[in-house]
Amino acid sequence: MSKPTAPSNRTRIRRIAENAHYDPTTLHAILDAAYVCHVAFADDKGTHCIPTACWREGEYLYIHGSNGGRLIKLLAKGTQACVTVTHIDGLVLARSAFSHSMNYRSAMVYGIFEKVADKAGSLNTFMRHLAPGREHQARPGNPKEMAATTVMRIALNEAACKVRTGGPRDDDDDMQHPVWAGVLPLVQLRRAPVVDPACTHPAPDYVRTWQN
Amino acid sequence: MSKPTAPSNRTRIRRIAENAHYDPTTLHAILDAAYVCHVAFADDKGTHCIPTACWREGEYLYIHGSNGGRLIKLLAKGTQACVTVTHIDGLVLARSAFSHSMNYRSAMVYGIFEKVADKAGSLNTFMRHLAPGREHQARPGNPKEMAATTVMRIALNEAACKVRTGGPRDDDDDMQHPVWAGVLPLVQLRRAPVVDPACTHPAPDYVRTWQN
Secondary structure, three states: OOOOOOOOOOOOOOOOHHHEEOOHHHHHHHHHOOOEEEEEEEEOOEEEEEEEEOEEEOOEEEEEEEOOOHHHHHHOOOOEEEEEEEEEEEEEEOOEHHHOEEEEEEEEEEEEOEEOOOHHHHHHHHHHHHOOOHHHOOEOOOHHHHHOEEEEEEEOOOEEEEEEOOOOOOOHHHOOOOOOOEEEEEEEEEOOOEEOOOOOOOOOHHHHOOOO | OOOOOOOOOOOOOOOOHHHEEOOHHHHHHHHHOOOEEEEEEEEOOEEEEEEEEOEEEOOEEEEEEEOOOHHHHHHOOOOEEEEEEEEEEEEEEOOEHHHOEEEEEEEEEEEEOEEOOOHHHHHHHHHHHHOOOHHHOOEOOOHHHHHOEEEEEEEOOOEEEEEEOOOOOOOHHHOOOOOOOEEEEEEEEEOOOEEOOOOOOOOOHHHHOOOO
């Protein structure tokens, strides 16, 4: 297999480079499995790392927020950002302490966020991503709510993914060390919906099929 | 209830301030439930946001890494960092589109990492946190492995937490909107251990009791 090529110097993965992926399929799958990302940016008060909801449309990752919030105010100035999404899939218990690892899927995106003009369209896509069909059911945003909110997006053209799967990989010299070895898996599951006590409306499909 | 006080200006939560917490109990619980944190820092190539394993001891959050990695090299220079841990507990479906939310527990820590002298002791604590007792079972790090690794910690004295729990909170005017309302819970679960095919050793307690 030829070595995959990073889109820039700062996205080139050097540590355990065999876990690096730069293809859109891997990137999209990691982003689409996420409800939140972590956005890092710097201002005169320092470097910040803020979790916020995200969704993908095509080759962009979208976020939204109040116009008055620190995140939106800073990003709207054209501040360079780094957005990271991480899923933890398990603890990898090797024979040697230093060969312990985790199974994970992570994606980093570098760039500058831009404001999205079609806020209503993007927020509908976000709602559809969370609860398909609900964009036609919830009370839509009114002009005041819409005006107080900013939708921003970052292009996915400077991104890197790192993925580890599988069991422990000990050095040959450690294989006889007398200790259990394997993976302790972690998974994010969807639990039974909790209806609001004041709600008398039937559960739509995305609620009835939520639990897994 | 009196308004809680932030330890600094940049940790004072302004948006939905009723979800803010600055007490050690909340902070410790959020950090102790995490396997990874996101570390943001800036260098001459931009602002970065890197996921890495973490553990808490007292009033410090610890990380470790290869001496040669970008994260450790930059942090060892005394670069200011912001560390964030986020747990997502569910999607909150309100009647109004703009009242939708998520249930979450997040913690942000600002500061400067310092190198830890007692690397072996700290890494043992990390192992004990992941798999209690395994610090006496795995093949310990040898001098070469230990020398290639740096353990760093950041003090928890400039931190803020934000926590949302419970159901949707719609405005009175929206309560009659004809749509299902409630919470779609998300939870991280521990799945059945997967033994390494080459392993013939019995499963210790932390493996047998892993699944929940």
